[in-house]
Amino acid sequence: MDSFHYRLDVGGYKSSEVRWTWTTGNGFTLRSWMAADVGSGVTASLRAVSDTSAPVLDGNPTVNRTVPKLTYDEDMDMSTVPAASAFTVKVTPSGSTEEPRTLASNGVAVSSKAVTLTLFSAVTASDTVTVSYAVPTSNPIQDLAGYDAAALTTRSVDNNNAANSPPVFSNVTLTRGIAENTAATTNVGAVIPATDTDGDTLTYTMEGTDVAPFDFNATTRQITTKNGITYDHEAKSSFSVTIKADDGNGSTDTVIVTICVADLAEPSAAPAGGPRGLPRHGPGLRRQHRLPRR
Numbered sequence: 001m002d003s004f005h006y007r008l009d010v011g012g013y014k015s016s017e018v019r020w021t022w023t024t025g026n027g028f029t030l031r032s033w034m035a036a037d038v039g040s041g042v043t044a045s046l047r048a049v050s051d052t053s054a055p056v057l058d059g060n061p062t063v064n065r066t067v068p069k070l071t072y073d074e075d076m077d078m079s080t081v082p083a084a085s086a087f088t089v090k091v092t093p094s095g096s097t098e099e100p101r102t103l104a105s106n107g108v109a110v111s112s113k114a115v116t117l118t119l120f121s122a123v124t125a126s127d128t129v130t131v132s133y134a135v136p137t138s139n140p141i142q143d144l145a146g147y148d149a150a151a152l153t154t155r156s157v158d159n160n161n162a163a164n165s166p167p168v169f170s171n172v173t174l175t176r177g178i179a180e181n182t183a184a185t186t187n188v189g190a191v192i193p194a195t196d197t198d199g200d201t202l203t204y205t206m207e208g209t210d211v212a213p214f215d216f217n218a219t220t221r222q223i224t225t226k227n228g229i230t231y232d233h234e235a236k237s238s239f240s241v242t243i244k245a246d247d248g249n250g251s252t253d254t255v256i257v258t259i260c261v262a263d264l265a266e267p268s269a270a271p272a273g274g275p276r277g278l279p280r281h282g283p284g285l286r287r288q289h290r291l292p293r294r
């Protein structure tokens with residue numbers, strides 16, 4: 001049975017708004033989607049489409065980091081793009097259990113023969129990935145003749161991820177400094193830099209024995225002094241914290257940051273229980289104190 005397909009493009013309307021497929025074979029079959037009243041005086045063009053079959057996946061879907069991709073055997077209609085909810089991507093990390101992986105809200109794109117998805121977080125090279133696709137009632141994956149692509153049920157995805165490059169701090173150790181008695185919310189030296197050659201978004205945390213007296217802004221990578229803390233050189237002249245960068249792809253790097261508390265000349269307080277009756281001196285005058293006996 002021969003059949004012929006025609007496609008109607010009307011004025012400036014998107015093909016998803018005005019579309020008409022006319023199939024002749026055993027009689028006529030007319031398929032029409034008329035979502036808009038185009039009015040009169042609008043130029044319409046009818047063109048033959050030699051397509052008589054639904055699009056078929058050309059090989060397995062693939063995934064690279066955040067981008068699963070379905071490639072079909074023909075050009076797709078770019079004006080009909082399924083909602084992200086039509087897809088389910090499941091990821092099984094090596095040695096772990098399967099978990100659904102959320103798509104970004106605008107995480108579906110159709111271009112030429114490809115339907116690409118965008119995940120919120122990347123899969124790693126060792127993950128096992130499947131994709132399912134439920135044909136939605138509106139905006140399904142379609143070829144140019146209006147044939148829907150078939151649903152997919154836990155279809156295996158070829159993982160094309162290259163091995164992950166870990167994030168890198170350019171130093172193994174860094175030194176930052178403040179003067180003693182520095183006020184709260186003061187920057188403790190420069191921000192802590194790190195890079196990731198994959199371009200991964202790095203998540204930073206501050207760890208180590210001396211985290212308590214400092215704050216750390218994970219977005220700006222800035223260590224700051226903390227409310228309620230007195231930085232006293234005579235009591236503790238250096239602190240050690242560790243900043244960790246996590247690339248979300250299973251790799252981390254750390255840098256040990258030594259925070260030095262510089263000495264300032266300070267007026268020393270009179271020792272408790274000191275002798276009475278000593279004359280009080282104004283600022284800048286030499287004070288006399290008895291040193292505690294050892």
Ligand SMILES: [Ca+2]
Binds near residue numbers: 053074
């Ligand atoms: Ca087709």
Ligand SMILES: [Ca+2]
Binds near residue numbers: 167199247
């Ligand atoms: Ca990386």
Ligand SMILES: [Ca+2]
Binds near residue numbers: 233235
């Ligand atoms: Ca001091």
Ligand SMILES: [Ca+2]
Binds near residue numbers: 233263264265
């Ligand atoms: Ca001092």
